[in-house]
Amino acid sequence: MNVPSQSLFRAGPGEKRRAPAVSRRRRGTSEGPRMSAVLAVPAAVTAAFALLPLVYLTVRSLEHGFGYAWDIVADGRTAHLLVRSLSLALVVVAASVLIGVSLAWLTERTALPAPRLWAVLATLPLAVPSYVMAFSWLSAFPSLAGFRGAALVLSLACSPYVYLPVAAALRGIDPAQEEAARSLGHGALGVFLRITLPQLRHAVGGGALLVALYVVADFGAVSLMRYDTFTRAIHTSYRASFDRTPAAVLSCVLVLLTALLVLAERRARGRARLAGTGRGSPRPAERLPLGRLRGPAVGWCALVAGAAVAFPLGSLGYWIAQGTSATWDPAELADTAWATARLAAAGAALTILLALPVGVVAARHRTRTAHLLEQASFAGHALPGITVALAMVFLSVRYAYALYQQWPLLVMAYAMLFLPLAVTAVRTAVLQAPPELEYMARSLGRGPLGTLRAVTVPLAAPGIATGAALTFVVIMKELPATLLLRPTGMDTLATRLWTHTGVAAYAAAAPYALALILIAAVPSYLLGRHR
Amino acid sequence: MTELRVRGLTKTYRRGEPVLRGLDLNVAGGELTAVLGPSGCGKTTLLRIIAGFVEPTGGTVAVGGRVLSGPGVRIRPERRAIGIVAQEGALFPHLSVARNITFGLTALARPDRRARAGELLELVGLAGLDARMPHELSGGQQQRVALARALAPRPSVVLFDEPFNALDSSLRGGLRDDVRAALRATGATAVLVTHDQQEALSVADRVAVLREGRVEQHGTPEEVYRQPASMWVAGFVGDAVLVPASAAGGIAHTPLGRVPLTTDARTTDADGDGTALLRPEQLRLGAADASATRGTVTDIRFHGHDTVALISVGGLPRAVAVRHAGPLALRPGDSTGLTITGTATFYPDAPPPSSDAATAEARAQRVR
Numbered sequence: 001m002n003v004p005s006q007s008l009f010r011a012g013p014g015e016k017r018r019a020p021a022v023s024r025r026r027r028g029t030s031e032g033p034r035m036s037a038v039l040a041v042p043a044a045v046t047a048a049f050a051l052l053p054l055v056y057l058t059v060r061s062l063e064h065g066f067g068y069a070w071d072i073v074a075d076g077r078t079a080h081l082l083v084r085s086l087s088l089a090l091v092v093v094a095a096s097v098l099i100g101v102s103l104a105w106l107t108e109r110t111a112l113p114a115p116r117l118w119a120v121l122a123t124l125p126l127a128v129p130s131y132v133m134a135f136s137w138l139s140a141f142p143s144l145a146g147f148r149g150a151a152l153v154l155s156l157a158c159s160p161y162v163y164l165p166v167a168a169a170l171r172g173i174d175p176a177q178e179e180a181a182r183s184l185g186h187g188a189l190g191v192f193l194r195i196t197l198p199q200l201r202h203a204v205g206g207g208a209l210l211v212a213l214y215v216v217a218d219f220g221a222v223s224l225m226r227y228d229t230f231t232r233a234i235h236t237s238y239r240a241s242f243d244r245t246p247a248a249v250l251s252c253v254l255v256l257l258t259a260l261l262v263l264a265e266r267r268a269r270g271r272a273r274l275a276g277t278g279r280g281s282p283r284p285a286e287r288l289p290l291g292r293l294r295g296p297a298v299g300w301c302a303l304v305a306g307a308a309v310a311f312p313l314g315s316l317g318y319w320i321a322q323g324t325s326a327t328w329d330p331a332e333l334a335d336t337a338w339a340t341a342r343l344a345a346a347g348a349a350l351t352i353l354l355a356l357p358v359g360v361v362a363a364r365h366r367t368r369t370a371h372l373l374e375q376a377s378f379a380g381h382a383l384p385g386i387t388v389a390l391a392m393v394f395l396s397v398r399y400a401y402a403l404y405q406q407w408p409l410l411v412m413a414y415a416m417l418f419l420p421l422a423v424t425a426v427r428t429a430v431l432q433a434p435p436e437l438e439y440m441a442r443s444l445g446r447g448p449l450g451t452l453r454a455v456t457v458p459l460a461a462p463g464i465a466t467g468a469a470l471t472f473v474v475i476m477k478e479l480p481a482t483l484l485l486r487p488t489g490m491d492t493l494a495t496r497l498w499t500h501t502g503v504a505a506y507a508a509a510a511p512y513a514l515a516l517i518l519i520a521a522v523p524s525y526l527l528g529r530h531r
Numbered sequence: 532m533t534e535l536r537v538r539g540l541t542k543t544y545r546r547g548e549p550v551l552r553g554l555d556l557n558v559a560g561g562e563l564t565a566v567l568g569p570s571g572c573g574k575t576t577l578l579r580i581i582a583g584f585v586e587p588t589g590g591t592v593a594v595g596g597r598v599l600s601g602p603g604v605r606i607r608p609e610r611r612a613i614g615i616v617a618q619e620g621a622l623f624p625h626l627s628v629a630r631n632i633t634f635g636l637t638a639l640a641r642p643d644r645r646a647r648a649g650e651l652l653e654l655v656g657l658a659g660l661d662a663r664m665p666h667e668l669s670g671g672q673q674q675r676v677a678l679a680r681a682l683a684p685r686p687s688v689v690l691f692d693e694p695f696n697a698l699d700s701s702l703r704g705g706l707r708d709d710v711r712a713a714l715r716a717t718g719a720t721a722v723l724v725t726h727d728q729q730e731a732l733s734v735a736d737r738v739a740v741l742r743e744g745r746v747e748q749h750g751t752p753e754e755v756y757r758q759p760a761s762m763w764v765a766g767f768v769g770d771a772v773l774v775p776a777s778a779a780g781g782i783a784h785t786p787l788g789r790v791p792l793t794t795d796a797r798t799t800d801a802d803g804d805g806t807a808l809l810r811p812e813q814l815r816l817g818a819a820d821a822s823a824t825r826g827t828v829t830d831i832r833f834h835g836h837d838t839v840a841l842i843s844v845g846g847l848p849r850a851v852a853v854r855h856a857g858p859l860a861l862r863p864g865d866s867t868g869l870t871i872t873g874t875a876t877f878y879p880d881a882p883p884p885s886s887d888a889a890t891a892e893a894r895a896q897r898v899r
Contacts, residue, residue, distance in 0.1 A: 436621045439584050442608035443615045444635030445684055450609075454634070458625045 035365050036448035042357035047376035049354060049412075050419050053383050053391035054255060060248035060394075072249040077233075081250070085229040085257070088150055088222075089215040095155035096211045097204060099304055100162025105192065106297055108170040111287040113298060121305040122163045126470070127521035128312050129477035129494065130157040131220025132513045135501060136315035138224060150225040154215050156308035161214065162207035164466075165428065169203035170196070172432065188288055206424055212261050213420065216254065217384050219480045224501075230254045231384040235480070238386065251387040255379065313517070316510045323507030337515050340492040343407065344475040347414030351422045351475075352468045354415055359426025360456060364435065377423045380416040385480035388413050392485060410485040414475045421474060422467050429463020430456060476516065533595035533687035533720050534560045535581070540590035542576055542744075550576045552744035553590070558688075558737075560595075563714055563721040564749075565731035567768070568741030574724045577741070578690050581722065582615050583608035594688055594720075614681030614689040614719070619697045620673040622665040628652070628676050629661035635684040651679035654713050671702040678710060682717055689714065691723040695730060707734045728768045732756060740764050756810070758793055758876050765808050765876070770839075772814065772851045776807035778877050783807045785875075786846035787814070788824050793874040805879040811839060811854035815870045816861070823868030826851075828861050842869060 061069045072078065100122075106112050107119040125133075134153045137144055144152065178191050186194065219231040230250055238247040290297050355377070362374040380388065392413050396404040403409045433456055441451040457464070479494045486495060493516040500509035535558040542551040550573040558564045568574045579585040581592055583599065583606060591601035594613070599606045614635075622631050632651055633644040652658050655675040665673060674694055681689050694710070695703045711734060714721050725731050731738050732752040739749040740760075748760035759765035762773060776783040779802050781792050790807065819825050826842035829850045838859040841850040853869070861867060 434621070436617055437623055439579075439582070439608065440615065440617065440621050440623070440680075441634065442584070443582055443611070443613060444680065445609045445612075445637065446635075447607070447609050450637075455623060459623075 035361060035367070035369065038447075038449045038452070039357050039361050040369075043361045043373045046354040046358050046419070047373045050377045050379045050416055052395065053388045053416055054379050056391035056394055057248045057251050057255070057383075057387060060244060060390075061252050064245055068245065069249045069252075072246050073253060078250065078253060081228065081230050081233050082253070082257070084147075084227070085216055085254075088147065088154070088227070088229060089212045091151045092154045092158055092215045093208050093211050095151070096159040096162050097208055099155065099159040100164075100207060101166050101200070101204060103159070103301060103304065104163050104166040104170055105196075106301060108167050109196075109288055110297065111289045111294075112301070113294075115287075118301045118305070119167065121301070121309055122167075123160050124305075124521060125157050125308040126160045126473050127517050128157065128309065129220065129479070129513075129516060130154060130218055131224055131479060132316075132497070132516065133157055133308070133312050134221040134224040135506075135509075135513070136312035139319070139506060140311075140315055145226050147227055150222050150227040152307075153221050153225065154218060156304070157221070158211040158214050159304070159308070161210040162204060164470075165203035165207045166200055168428075169200050173199055206428070209261060210421070210424065213258055213378075216258060216261075219384055219386065220498075230257075231386070231480075234384060235386050238390070244390070247387070247390070251383065255383060258378070259375070313514075316514050316517075319506045319510035320514065323510065328508050328511050333511055333515060336491050336493055336496055336512070339490060340476055340494070340516075343410065343414075343492060344472050346407075346411045347418070347475040348468050348472040350411055351415040351418050351471045352426070352464065355419055355422030355426050355467070356457075356464075358419075359423045360430050360452065362423065362427045363430035364438075374423065374427070378420045380419045383417070385413075385417060385478060385482075386484065388416050389481040389484035405485070405487050407487055407490070410482065410487075413481045413485055414478065417478065417481060418471050418474055422471050425467025425470060426460065426464055429460035429467065432463060433459035534558065535688050535720055535722065536591075536593045537577070537581070538591045538593075540577065540580065540592065541588045542573070542580065542585070543588050549588075550744055551580075551587070551590075554741075554745055556739055556746055556749065558720055558722060560720050561718050562736045563711065563723060563734065564737045564739055565723045565725055565735035566739050566741055567725055567728060567731040569767070570726060572741040573744040574726075574741050575692060578615075578692055578722065578724050581688070582613055582690055583611050612684065612686050612688075614684070614686035616674070616677045616681050616689065616691045616694045618693050619670070620665070620677035622673055622676055622680070624665050626665075627661065628657070628663045628665070628668070631665065631676055632680045632683050634680060647683055648679075651683055654682070654716060655679045656709060670698055671706055674698065674706060675709070678713060682713065682719065685717070686719060689719045689721045691721065691725075693725055694723070695725075695727075703730070710734070732768065738768075740767065742767075759808065762806065762808070762878055762881065770811050770852055770854075772809040772811060773806050774809070774847060774851070775804070775882065776875070776877065777804045778802050778807075778879070783875055783877055786824070786844055787851065787869060788871055790871045790873075790875045792877045803879055804882075805877055806881050807875040807877050809871065809873075809875050811852040813871055813873045813875075814842075814851065814853040815872060816840065816842075816853055816855060816859070817868045817870060819866055819868035823870050826867055826869050828863050828865045828867060830863055831859060831861060833858065840867075842867065844869065 103118065103122045107115045107122065112118060130153055133156060134149065137149060137153055141149075173196065178195055182188075182191055216229070217231060218229075219235060222229050223232050223235070230253070234247045234250045234254070237250065238244060358373055358377045361370045364370075383391075392409050393404070396409055437455050437459065438451050441455045442448075446454060476492075477494060479498060482492050482495055483498065486492065491499075493512045497509050497512040497516065500506075500512065535556070537554060537556040540551050540554040540556075541549060543549040554573070554577060556564070556566075556577075566574045566577060576585060580587045580600060586605060587600055589602075591604075592599045593601070594611070598604050599611055599613075623634065626634065629645070629648045629652075632648040633639075636644045636647060639647065648661060649658070652660060655678055657672060657675050657679070660668070660672070660676075665676070668676065677694070691710070695706060698706065707730065723731070723735060732755070735752060737750060738752050738755045740747045740755060742763060748755055748764050750758075755764065755768055759768060762771070765771040765773070774785045774787055776785040776790075778784075778792060781794065783790050783792055785807050787809070790809070792807075817823055824844055826844040828840055829843050830841040832839045832841075837857065838855045840853045840855060840859060840861060842853055843850040851869075
């Protein structure tokens, strides 16, 4: 058999595509080396850490007996909240999948003018906190308040969660597959639907899950849009009464909802791995000419970027222009920005450190234990910041008073909240590194830990760095947990923004919002540019 | 010189048919055995079990008398001192050539490691490429680095997983020779898995033919080719001319004429009807005189180094293949004489596959 000479140069070590798919799947799943203690123990620690707030919620919920808790669950208002949260999540997921997949395909695979620019713009909404976006739209169009406004703002804010993994997956698919399909007589659309899209389903599924979780746990945007979901109701209930049990019970229902979302994503992903998508393709795909659709394509990208990035910035610019130098202090802004960045860096570092073992286990082992560990680490995203904060207050007051109202407690809360993001990033990154290389390392005498350090982590480093940057960004934007857990006298950009907005001092709030956007835009920009 | 012993190896994946069904294999120290079989015969699973990546369902694997896999024993891959060269090299893409090679040399001091890398690069013919990154190498060079990396920690056994598969056929020969030379130089015991019978016959000291999870035959390349243990093996390792024969006193009578039988324990006392195996190069074309069998040329296939003529002979349902070195001055329709050289292998009580179903199946599997 003559191998075309071209494939010689394409036979890079990262691609192993020739082996029959079935046997490869078998090898990579249950038949690899067993999960070693080096991974299992830290992963279990992470899972236990992530489950701590949930344990507290259960304890609080049942403090006054099971009957009392059940009465709250059975209340008609709970069902009403469920419908409101779910319908919002459904609409936002659909919209952000539409936005994320279309932008990813346009920027990665078509002859769109200035694709790099649009790629950066597509990731920038990450830097615009959903409550800032809500504020900017609401201050211009007060009639948006309610479901429409919440759906619009959250869809725009969440689309990068679909865009980023889908764009990465598109870059990973060997263009030879699509070329083969074209040569077999399928049109561009047919190839996209039959070859490309099926391979994107893990990326789309993972992204959609993140979006759904984000919507269900969002507090800032729905509060500003005055649309009652679980989180807003929990917050109101906590603030309004001394009895914290209803807040805890509602949180438990919310966690149940998210658990179902995680299970649904699991089922969708099935047993399939990221077969066929290696670590980046050796040559980029040919870009598809858009022809007459060029105008509409650019228009669509511009519409999304305008609504998600330009409009909020313009709105903030307007409010800043309205203000005077007397309404805000630059030195105070700088101090707050520095404090926020330091907190976020510490939070991101701790989160990635904790996510590492779980992400590797989730990528390499498809056992029941691995499922449980990964799902446990996803608990955080299902818990609104306010409840994680409550759990930390409760635990520190009772078991570690020295930590009460200290920054390490807040950093731990961040890690609990954003583990899902980091675990997803680590898992995806590790999946891109062929397990074959780990086998090689083992056969060359490295143990599980040595293999992790010398092969898996360096290969997955770009993906893990992406995860760290994402975590940094979302921590900078975090509001409810920071509001409750920040040390006395310490403010972050988000809390200052919130305080000023609370007293309708929009002109004073605007510089903080802008600073928040600019700082958070740096990692987003790097994500879009750095591949 | 370390012997590899595999005894009664079985493997059944969670769902489905057993992949290995009581496989036995001995590889003497310093020897290179090719494990040859069609896809799905379990050869890759065998390799991965020896390497320790996959746990067998039953049976034992021992190297130099030390049990690596067996009842209650499971030595981890990193403690086995078994090197492996993967299909497409599987070099670490983030490490330079030198650091790939020294990857397994954690116990050595840094200067020693560098020296060893240089030594191995020399051995595989890539001296001076230490600083290159894997993506800057051609496929053949990557395989050489993969070999150097596997040999660096001086493993007692080296495993090759179809290492020449991804290479241009023009590169394969050279690399094969270099692999042999490198193995000789290091004295390592080696197992090479392949589905390419030419590769197996030309590179290995011994060939083990695998079929459906068992070793169907294990012998020198000559034995496997000249005296296949079954008609399936005969068809799998090369072109086979299988003709009905009746044997008496060590001579087979066939429609192609009389031919002495290869004397081995299996066939000496086998008198009666059966099938005789000849290879196309054992048939000679010549004048259609009394000593020869008459036949008619039906097709001529020119391969460059040789020519295969298909000759139809009375009494045989199908034309027989005759391999002739160099070009041939015959054309389809010509009549010719046919004589047999050498000896035939006899399969008693087995009719030759009438529609050549068995050999066709074996050939089809071989071609894959």
